[in-house]
Amino acid sequence: MTHLPAMHRLYVTSTAPNPRRVLAFLAEKGVEVELVELDMGRREHYDPEYVARAGAPVIPALELENGEFLTESVAICRYVEALHPEPNLMGRDGLEAARIEMWQRRVEFGLLLPVGFVFRHSHPSMAGFENQVPEWAEANRPRVLAGLEMLDRRLSSAPFVAGERFTIADITAWLAIDFMRVTRIAPPEELEALRRWHARLADRPGFQRPARPARKQTAG
Numbered sequence: 001m002t003h004l005p006a007m008h009r010l011y012v013t014s015t016a017p018n019p020r021r022v023l024a025f026l027a028e029k030g031v032e033v034e035l036v037e038l039d040m041g042r043r044e045h046y047d048p049e050y051v052a053r054a055g056a057p058v059i060p061a062l063e064l065e066n067g068e069f070l071t072e073s074v075a076i077c078r079y080v081e082a083l084h085p086e087p088n089l090m091g092r093d094g095l096e097a098a099r100i101e102m103w104q105r106r107v108e109f110g111l112l113l114p115v116g117f118v119f120r121h122s123h124p125s126m127a128g129f130e131n132q133v134p135e136w137a138e139a140n141r142p143r144v145l146a147g148l149e150m151l152d153r154r155l156s157s158a159p160f161v162a163g164e165r166f167t168i169a170d171i172t173a174w175l176a177i178d179f180m181r182v183t184r185i186a187p188p189e190e191l192e193a194l195r196r197w198h199a200r201l202a203d204r205p206g207f208q209r210p211a212r213p214a215r216k217q218t219a220g
Ligand SMILES: N[C@@H](CCC(=O)N[C@@H](CS)C(=O)NCC(=O)O)C(=O)O
Pocket: 016, 017, 018, 019, 040, 045, 057, 058, 059, 060, 071, 072, 073, 074, 129
């Protein structure tokens, strides 16, 4: 069997939504990895050495013991699942994996991205990261609501986003909703199935907001 290199370090900003997805995935697996906290506000992810190693000024990034870096939250999660198959969060057979990926993508494109666009194109703290287009922020507000309605319809007929059990699609959806607080959009009260599902999952360890950033570690 091919030897899979172990995880070495995970680079995060532990309050940002994409790193939180990976941190929640690890928490569900009960797996710990050394964390390197990068301060996005201070543009630490633009450090030339980091960009050269990670391949892009982006977080999260997973450094493997062989020096290779993986970025893209779902790619990182797929690798974590390969190393730590249980509890399974990405599908046990081809059909289930496809169904989970379908929901995962629907939630990413239908909710997480629109929430991100509203935030990045309207919030003063993002002015240094985006050529802000306020109209684009406004155009995405109704798309956030449409994403929430899609989820509410789904959760009216299934206990979890991808079906009968908790998966990565729930992680993306739950954290996208948590991230909405920065846009001051609240899920409408009448989306009851969504509200019940959100409350039911609120105690999961991976969904607790970090009290303070993980301890700073020196890379290298
Ligand atoms: N598609 C990537 C998106 C990663 C991403 O956008 N991360 C944000 C933080 S949540 C980031 O690195 N932002 C840096 C910047 O905007 O300069 C993933 O799924 O990991």
